[in-house]
Amino acid sequence: MSTGSPELNALRGVGGLGLDAVRGIGALALVAARTLLGLPRLERRELTRALVQFGFDSLPLAMATAALAGVIVVLQSGLYIQRFGARAFLGWASGYGVLWEFGPLLLGLIMSARIGARNAAELATMQVGGQIEGLRGIGLDPFAILVAPRVVAMELSMLAMSTFTFMVAILFEAVAALLTLDLPLRTFFGTFAHMLSPLDIAGGVVKTGIFGLAISLVSTAVGLSARGGAQAVGRAAASAVVQSCAAIFVLDFVLTLVLAGWMA
Amino acid sequence: MNRVLSFFGAPVVLFARTTRAGAREGISWRECMVQLHELGGRSVWLVMSGMAFFGAVLVTIANSQARRFVGNVAVLGPAYFELLIRELGPVVSALLTASRAGAGHAAELSTMSVNEQVEALEMSAGDPYSDLVAPRVVAGLLGVPLLCTLGTVAATLSAVAVAGLAFGVDGRAFMDPRYVDGWDLLAAGLKAGACGLYIPLAAAVAGLRARGGAEAVGAATTEGVVTASLGCLLIDFAVSLAFQLLRL
Numbered sequence: 001m002s003t004g005s006p007e008l009n010a011l012r013g014v015g016g017l018g019l020d021a022v023r024g025i026g027a028l029a030l031v032a033a034r035t036l037l038g039l040p041r042l043e044r045r046e047l048t049r050a051l052v053q054f055g056f057d058s059l060p061l062a063m064a065t066a067a068l069a070g071v072i073v074v075l076q077s078g079l080y081i082q083r084f085g086a087r088a089f090l091g092w093a094s095g096y097g098v099l100w101e102f103g104p105l106l107l108g109l110i111m112s113a114r115i116g117a118r119n120a121a122e123l124a125t126m127q128v129g130g131q132i133e134g135l136r137g138i139g140l141d142p143f144a145i146l147v148a149p150r151v152v153a154m155e156l157s158m159l160a161m162s163t164f165t166f167m168v169a170i171l172f173e174a175v176a177a178l179l180t181l182d183l184p185l186r187t188f189f190g191t192f193a194h195m196l197s198p199l200d201i202a203g204g205v206v207k208t209g210i211f212g213l214a215i216s217l218v219s220t221a222v223g224l225s226a227r228g229g230a231q232a233v234g235r236a237a238a239s240a241v242v243q244s245c246a247a248i249f250v251l252d253f254v255l256t257l258v259l260a261g262w263m264a
Numbered sequence: 265m266n267r268v269l270s271f272f273g274a275p276v277v278l279f280a281r282t283t284r285a286g287a288r289e290g291i292s293w294r295e296c297m298v299q300l301h302e303l304g305g306r307s308v309w310l311v312m313s314g315m316a317f318f319g320a321v322l323v324t325i326a327n328s329q330a331r332r333f334v335g336n337v338a339v340l341g342p343a344y345f346e347l348l349i350r351e352l353g354p355v356v357s358a359l360l361t362a363s364r365a366g367a368g369h370a371a372e373l374s375t376m377s378v379n380e381q382v383e384a385l386e387m388s389a390g391d392p393y394s395d396l397v398a399p400r401v402v403a404g405l406l407g408v409p410l411l412c413t414l415g416t417v418a419a420t421l422s423a424v425a426v427a428g429l430a431f432g433v434d435g436r437a438f439m440d441p442r443y444v445d446g447w448d449l450l451a452a453g454l455k456a457g458a459c460g461l462y463i464p465l466a467a468a469v470a471g472l473r474a475r476g477g478a479e480a481v482g483a484a485t486t487e488g489v490v491t492a493s494l495g496c497l498l499i500d501f502a503v504s505l506a507f508q509l510l511r512l
Binding site: 076093110235 | 313317318320324327328329347350351352355359364367368371372374375479481482486489490494497498500501505508509
């Protein structure tokens with residue numbers, strides 16, 4: 001395997017990475033296209049089940065994350081806001097931080113851990129157990145039955161949860177600012193309402209929605225490409241989480257640049 | 265209530281058992297090194313590239329904040345550097361490690377308990393706590409602070425580069441240690457160490473509890489990652505709150 005000169009090995013490594021990247025993008029595009037084609041024949045019951053599982057059952061986790069994120073943002077921005085004597089701007093600064101950055105990012109990371117791993121594990125179990133072949137065998141399209149409902153449900157739940165978690169995070173921010181920095185609620189929401197526009201909320205919602213799409217596509221693609229035995233299931237779950245996290249970070253950077261440039 | 269109790273209690277019980285078993289049976293240092301490679305060496309690219317993107321995002325946000333008030337993003341640099349050292353560096357790196365290593369540990373341990381390999385280990389007079397859990401805990405305690413340091417460095421460098429290249433300001437302000445003091449480093453170290461202790465424990469709790477088939481492996485992996493990530497956020501919150509209350 002590793003015979004030959006170091007240059008050749010490096011070249012081989014780069015080629016392997018490139019091939020892996022192309023293979024991954026190809027798989028993603030395939031899943032996305034088949035999902036789009038499967039949309040009209042989407043299985044309703046599966047969609048309802050996935051909506052309950054992804055959206056409703058994740059609410060406690062999302063709320064806990066939002067509350068923690070809000071308090072953490074206030075605690076740390078309090079440090080340098082006191083230093084610059086700009087206490088009145090806390091409402092704006094922490095609102096901006098949660099809407100644009102910490103809300104979508106933390107929600108995305110936590111949901112990729114919860115839903116991404118579960119999607120990948122379920123689909124990998126079915127793939128490894130030959131159940132997906134079985135579906136094909138009796139003339140059903142696994143994308144319409146298994147993948148499209150998950151993608152749609154993930155997208156809807158993320159969009160619905162984003163505004164909800166932002167609200168919780170901002171409420172907790174206001175209370176934390178009142179308790180730790182003695183900042184009156186009136187001042188907090190004053191600058192918050194005054195200096196933030198609906199576009200800022202839209203930015204956060206768009207980001208969360210795109211993260212949700214990325215998580216569902218990556219995790220289903222990873223799950224469907226699992227081969228092997230029981231270990232492949234664990235490996236698929238783990239690599240779905242890792243790949244969704246990586247996708248979220250890259251998308252976060254790209255989206256911040258694009259949206260900040262476009263909306264500012 | 266039950267779930268809350270087991271969320272906090274199970275890792276504590278597991279930690280106590282692991283320390284006792286480790287003290288009684290001894291820990292294989294070779295296994296610790298293997299686990300350190302598994303946790304640290306294999307997560308290092310994920311953590312560093314993720315943190316590099318995160319640093320770039322941070323600068324972009326600082327830039328749009330600064331354009332509204334001070335006009336020059338370099339003014340905010342030292343404050344953001346302190347924020348990165350104290351808060352975001354350790355936490356986001358630990359979250360990334362939790363998703364990579366937490367999933368790996370939970371998947372591996374749950375596969376072993378589903379296949380009854382843990383029972384087999386006990387049958388051959390091994391102790392799963394000292395043989396399986398203790399090396400992972402040692403690796404976490406050593407590896408996560410190292411990964412946090414590397415992640416913070418990566419985020420700082422990419423923040424400097426993006427500020428210089430994209431916004432045309434002197435990016436070196438983003439590595440100005442004017443506001444960084446020993447307490448910041450202590451807070452960062454505490455967070456990284458506590459997350460390093462918690463991630464392997466949470467993954468081991470989820471993994472060793474798994475019973476059933478392949479689906480149990482998937483469920484245990486999910487549970488390991490979720491509790492590890494949530495635990496990192498909670499640890500961050502607790503340390504920040506303690507430092508804030510003590511006015512350090």
